[in-house]
Every structure is written in structure tokens, then in C-alpha cells.
Amino acid sequence: MQRPYPRCLLSALAQIGQCLLILLAWGYWASAQEGEEVEAVDDQSQAVAIVRVQPGDTLSEIADRYASSIAAIQEANGLRSDRIFPGDYLTVPFFPPAPPRQAPPGLTVYTMRVGDTLWGIRQRYGVTEEDLVGWNPDLPSLDRIPAGTTINILPVRGVLHTVEADQDFFSVASQYGVDPAELARANHIENPFQILPGDQLLIPRVRPTAKLQELQQVRAQEQEELRRRLELARRQAAERERRRAQELARQRREIANRNLMTPGGFAWPLSGKLTSGFGRRRIWINGSNFHTGIDIAKPAGTPIRAAQAGLVTFAGWDRSGYGYLTKVDHGSGFETYYAHQSRLAVVVGQRISRGDIIGYVGSTGFSSGPHLHFEIRVNGQPYNPRDYLP
Ligand SMILES: [Zn+2]
Numbered sequence: 001m002q003r004p005y006p007r008c009l010l011s012a013l014a015q016i017g018q019c020l021l022i023l024l025a026w027g028y029w030a031s032a033q034e035g036e037e038v039e040a041v042d043d044q045s046q047a048v049a050i051v052r053v054q055p056g057d058t059l060s061e062i063a064d065r066y067a068s069s070i071a072a073i074q075e076a077n078g079l080r081s082d083r084i085f086p087g088d089y090l091t092v093p094f095f096p097p098a099p100p101r102q103a104p105p106g107l108t109v110y111t112m113r114v115g116d117t118l119w120g121i122r123q124r125y126g127v128t129e130e131d132l133v134g135w136n137p138d139l140p141s142l143d144r145i146p147a148g149t150t151i152n153i154l155p156v157r158g159v160l161h162t163v164e165a166d167q168d169f170f171s172v173a174s175q176y177g178v179d180p181a182e183l184a185r186a187n188h189i190e191n192p193f194q195i196l197p198g199d200q201l202l203i204p205r206v207r208p209t210a211k212l213q214e215l216q217q218v219r220a221q222e223q224e225e226l227r228r229r230l231e232l233a234r235r236q237a238a239e240r241e242r243r244r245a246q247e248l249a250r251q252r253r254e255i256a257n258r259n260l261m262t263p264g265g266f267a268w269p270l271s272g273k274l275t276s277g278f279g280r281r282r283i284w285i286n287g288s289n290f291h292t293g294i295d296i297a298k299p300a301g302t303p304i305r306a307a308q309a310g311l312v313t314f315a316g317w318d319r320s321g322y323g324y325l326t327k328v329d330h331g332s333g334f335e336t337y338y339a340h341q342s343r344l345a346v347v348v349g350q351r352i353s354r355g356d357i358i359g360y361v362g363s364t365g366f367s368s369g370p371h372l373h374f375e376i377r378v379n380g381q382p383y384n385p386r387d388y389l390p
Pocket residue numbers: 276291293294295372373374
């Protein structure tokens with residue numbers, strides 16, 4: 001028997017619709033993040049959730065969570081036992097709660113999906129936060145609403161009230177102080193006596209002020225908590241960065257030191273009695289009590305030898321108190337100073353080897369007797385030469 005043409009077309013359209021739904025579900029599944037639960041909900045009575053199994057989940061828990069059944073899940077996924085494994089994706093067929101017998105005219109129920117926000121809902125329906133709170137008195141938060149939560153949208157402002165077990169139409173009207181006639185009109189009710197517990201009534205012109213304030217307080221607390229956690233994370237990151245920089249600087253110093261502490265590193269410029277060490281001392285010389293080098297006493301005219309190979313960058317009279325001074329650059333920021341000499345033996349620009357004579361002990365500049373004042377500087381900063389000498 002040949003079917004009438006329009007019926008065939010309708011059937012084809014329905015099949016296309018089903019295909020689109022499957023594609024939609026696939027799209028959600030494919031874009032799922034690790035460990036995220038995704039849902040694709042049909043607008044019809046039957047809905048499907050695609051659930052990623054988390055460690056510890058059991059089939060019966062998942063069935064309970066979605067008001068589904070173990071058998072339905074097994075059938076939908078071709079499972080022969082109730083064994084499931086973390087990371088598996090399960091198709092969970094379930095039936096969304098039946099709409100109330102009596103609901104205000106124009107009620108739209110939207111099911112929140114992964115990634116949905118109340119802000120997005122407000123944009124989509126052109127409604128205010130207060131509107132949404134009025135229509136959804138059980139809203140847990142203004143900002144964090146789990147996927148699967150249903151959101152009521154109405155064409156009229158007011159508070160949506162679910163009639164409680166011990167209530168009837170008239171007690172609801174008196175609870176909110178509204179005229180029963182107006183309440184009946186707003187909800188298109190012809191016979192108020194037919195209103196039963198579980199039915200929903202829109203209370204017109206009542207504003208959900210207390211609930212809104214409560215949710216705004218929750219939001220303020222959540223934002224404060226978030227701010228506190230961000231600040232803590234920022235401080236921890238700064239502290240980590242500080243420690244990392246400190247460790248890097250320490251490693252750089254260690255490498256620089258190691259390079260110069262090797263047998264090829266610094267040698268004593270001459271041997272003799274150490275008469276003054278590096279660092280703070282009791283006497284003030286030239287306006288400072290910080291001794292930037294070490295003093296080695298030796299008779300005038302004793303040869304001074306280069307502590308390491310390098311380039312002579314200064315050889316002459318220094319007016320700040322060093323007297324006849326030689327400076328040698330060793331690269332990597334290292335320099336040596338040889339002060340109070342009686343006579344210089346090198347010139348600026350001369351390349352010298354370790355152990356070459358660079359001058360002779362004297363007592364020129366601020367000096368109380370013949371000695372060599374010897375410095376090691378790293379990037380211009382004096383360091384204790386004893387740390388670099390054998
Ligand atoms: Zn000195």
C-alpha cells in the first residue's frame with residue numbers, strides 16, 4: 001500500500017530531527033573536558049545524559065542520580081553486567097520531572113547545560129536577575145548553577161509559589177496579601193478550589209527582595225573568597241619567583257666561583273704576612289672602616305705577580321689613596337687591584353699571564369709602610385680575596 005506523500009515527508013523530517021539530536025549529543029561529548037559531565041537533553045519527555053564515569057561511581061548511583069534505572073542504562077549502552085570503569089562515557093536515558101498539573105500561563109522551563117550561566121539566560125530571554133530569582137525561589141546561587149538545573153522563565157514579573165501540603169489557593173493569596181481575584185486572573189484559574197499542593201502559582205507584583213538579598217550575600221561571600229584565594233595564589237607565585245631568582249643568583253655565583261677556584265684560578269700575588277684582612281676593621285682610612293682587600297706586608301721592591309691572566313686596564317697613580325695602582329681585567333666580571341706599589345711594570349692594554357710581574361711593593365698613597373693591598377672585584381664589587389686564593 002502506498003502511503004500518502006505528506007506522511008512520508010513528515011516521517012523523513014522526524015528522522016532528520018533525530019539525527020540532529022544525535023549529532024548535538026556527539027558534539028557535546030566531543031567537546032567534553034577531562035572529568036567533566038556533559039548532558040544533551042531532549043526537549044521531549046525522554047532525555048539523555050551523557051555521563052563520564054568518575055572514580056568510585058557505580059551504575060546504581062548514576063541511575064539514582066538521574067532518576068533512571070540500571071536496566072535502562074545497560075540497554076542504552078549494550079552493557080551485559082553492571083561493571084563500569086572511570087573514564088567510560090555512558091548514555092543515561094531518564095525522564096525529567098513531570099511538569100506540575102497547574103502552572104502559570106507562558107511558563108518556559110530551561111534546563112541548564114554545561115557552560116550555561118544565569119547571565120547568559122538573562123541575555124537570551126531579556127530578563128533581570130530579580131525576575132529570575134522570583135520565578136526560581138529555590139535558586140542556590142546567582143553564579144554557580146549545576147548543569148541539569150531547571151530554570152523557570154515567565155512572561156510576567158512576580159514570585160512563583162509551589163502550593164505546600166497544608167495550603168490551598170486562598171491561604172496562598174493571604175500569605176502574600178494579594179487579592180484572590182487578581183491571583184486567579186494572573187494564573188488563568190477558573191476554579192480556585194481545584195488548586196492542590198504541588199501546583200504552581202505566580203504571585204503577581206510581589207518582589208523576591210529577601211531571596212535576592214540572600215543570594216547577593218552569597219555572591220559577595222563567594223567573590224570575597226575568590227579574591228582571597230587569588231591574592232594567596234599571587235603571593236605564593238611571587239614567593240616562588242623570589243626563591244627561584246635567589247637560587248639562580250646563588251647558582252651563578254657558585255659557577256663563577258668554581259671557574260676561578262680551579263687550579264687555573266687565582267694565585268697569591270706574593271707570599272708574606274697578612275697584616276689586614278677583608279671587611280670591617282677598627283680603624284678608619286680614607287673615610288671608611290671597610291677594608292676592600294687584604295694587605296700583605298713585604299719589603300719595598302719585592303716583585304708582585306699577576307694573580308691570573310688578563311688585560312691591564314689601569315696602571316698609574318690613583319688619587320683616592322691607592323697610590324701606584326694596577327688593575328687587571330680577567331673576564332666574566334672579575335678584576336684584581338694591586339695598590340701602594342713603588343714602581344709599575346706593565347702598561348694599560350697589555351695582556352699578561354698568570355705569574356707575570358706587574359710591579360713592585362711600595363708604600364705610595366694612604367699607606368703606613370711597605371705592603372701590597374690586593375683586591376678581587378666581581379662586577380665592580382669587592383669580594384674577600386681569601387675565598388678565591390688557594
Ligand atoms: Zn689595604
